[in-house]
Amino acid sequence: MAGAACVSPWLRAGERHPRWLSTGRDRDGRYWLAGVGRGDDLAFKSPLPGRAHGFAVAPDRPQALVFARRPGNWAGVFSPLDGRISRWLEPPRDHLFVGHGCWLEDRCWVALGSESSDARLGIWSPVNGHWTDRIALPGIGAHEVVAHPGGEGLAVAVGGLDNSVRASGEAFRSALILLDGLGRVRTTLTSPRPGFSVRHLDADEDHVYVGLQYYGPDRTDLPLVYRVAWRDPAWQPLPAEPWQWLQMNSYIASVVCGPWGVSVSSPKGHHVMHWRFEAPVAMEPMRDVAALAGTNDRLWAGNGLGQWRRSNTSGSTARSGIVPLAWDNHGAVAWV
Template identity: 30%
Template sequence: MPSRRGFLAGLLAAGMAPAASWADLGSPAYLSAGKAADGSFFLAGLSDLGTLLFSHPLPGRGHAATAHPTRPIAVAFARRPGRFADVIDCRTGAQLARLGPPAGHHFYGHGVFTPDGSLLLTTENHFEAGRGIIGVWDGTAPYRRIGSFASGGIGPHDMMLRADGTGLVVANGGIDTHPDSGRAKLNIPTMRPNLSYLDFDGQVTEQVELDAQLHKNSIRHLAMQTDGTVAFAMQWQGDLGADVPIVGLHKPGSAPRLMAADDPRLRNLNGYGGSIAFSTDGQQVAVTSPRGGVVQVMDTTSGALTTEHHLPDVCGLSQSADGFIASSGSGEIVEIAKGRLSVLNQAELRWDNHLIPVI
């Protein structure tokens, strides 16, 4: 019988070696940026129980990431307004490329591969023109920029593939910024956030805005259900004296629904939705607020706020097998299931804004 080494050598010689996959890394369930105790920044892969499987350095604070659909490659995005997107071989930690936006642009911290992994798409601000842009990059080496198209609004932040794989949904937050003004928001009185559904060639197929009195509710983060329903988390830019809705649902072809709109506990979110996720069965949607230190869980049928869990500086959120998994700036990874919060892991580091599912 040939040895395993000889067998693999034969495959290599024949060009038939098995392709590397996420399974080679222990099948990580989530990606998250973080900050170590020594002040360095990193991108990490986590198991479904919050166990650290790998960690690779970043040049600065990260925000979100995206995983290649088949290969163990991730792209880590700088916190907005950012100018790096590192393409990382998660097996070795090798930096395959460092992407930078064109002159006059900055990244907004999010991006996504197309379903076949052939393209990488990035949310960007063309700050000189005051327009939202989706950057288009080759999804394979050398990861060069090959085009762009309009995002359908101002301030595109999060972006997801549509459930049917035919295009994108973009959270256009509506806020105009410029690097010369730091993180100052330049158009609050006139902002008009929207959800834009786009084909991969940039054609807008549907666009949704909230009622005029909610025009200061910046649409920022997204989650997608298998039937195409989109959950969106908002960040209120007005007076916090009112109990404004922070979570909405939208199914293409229908009007948006605002969740828990009359529940006084909304004020505990402090006007800020940090991350959003559906449960696996789609019956619940959850939102985090690092400013409020809470996770709120809502029923997608009734729209009611069903449970609230307190965790300081909680922001990262994704679905788990039984409910939700969340991360905090104090290094905790917790699960929220069956109405209870339980700690899965605790580390001496600071998790950043998002827990991104690998597949």
């Protein structure tokens, strides 16, 4: 399970400290962007116009984007220092945000949907604040996009699902698409089995780590997490017992990798799974856990009860706490 870090050099540099980012809902039904700081309390809380989903944290500047949950019509550009939202973005005309984006070089590559659910990528420039390009991809239901840490390309999860939030059955086509650094399709890998939607990703120098969701009639005891080599792509399931896959209840939310291994969450299965080098997979119970974020030596998790845990990647829990927000969907980390 060895691999290079998924965290950019700038994010590891200097005397900065990690700020754990996520979004949540308060008891009054309002949605917020929030950051947990060095003192383990909320460092900031900024209002959002609706439910959010994921982040794109710039690797070379204190800037990040938070995206509306699909089908979304807004994204916020903010500073991880204080949570101040400097501008709101609309998707390109006739397109929708689907919750994810990433940075490659000096541009933000954003997964997009359309009225027909056709998969798209949009490229946004922070220099002029404009959308500079749009790329059509094969399939429908683009979801998460991640960049190779060395800038060699991107990986896109194409879930095969339309703009509706829910799906059922197995009659859809899902794939992992690998692109070169210019956004040209290099490889398309169809989902390993019918009924499995390719949803969430992380990447290191060698592999893309892929979390699946199963939409068949029953819970599955088949693998839900795979790795795919950038240079010789093929599906390789991460090792786990059938009962452990059953525990995840057909649903992988966040995927986080680092030099320590891989972790994934399941709010429906109420567990985090950890792969640490050659050690057996470990199951960590945490009710309604979805949000994960990691550094080279720490892992942060947040759940729908407002609880969070920050663990050393050796497995020991270093800190935990609770905030008056139901953490929702994904997390991220920025160094401030």
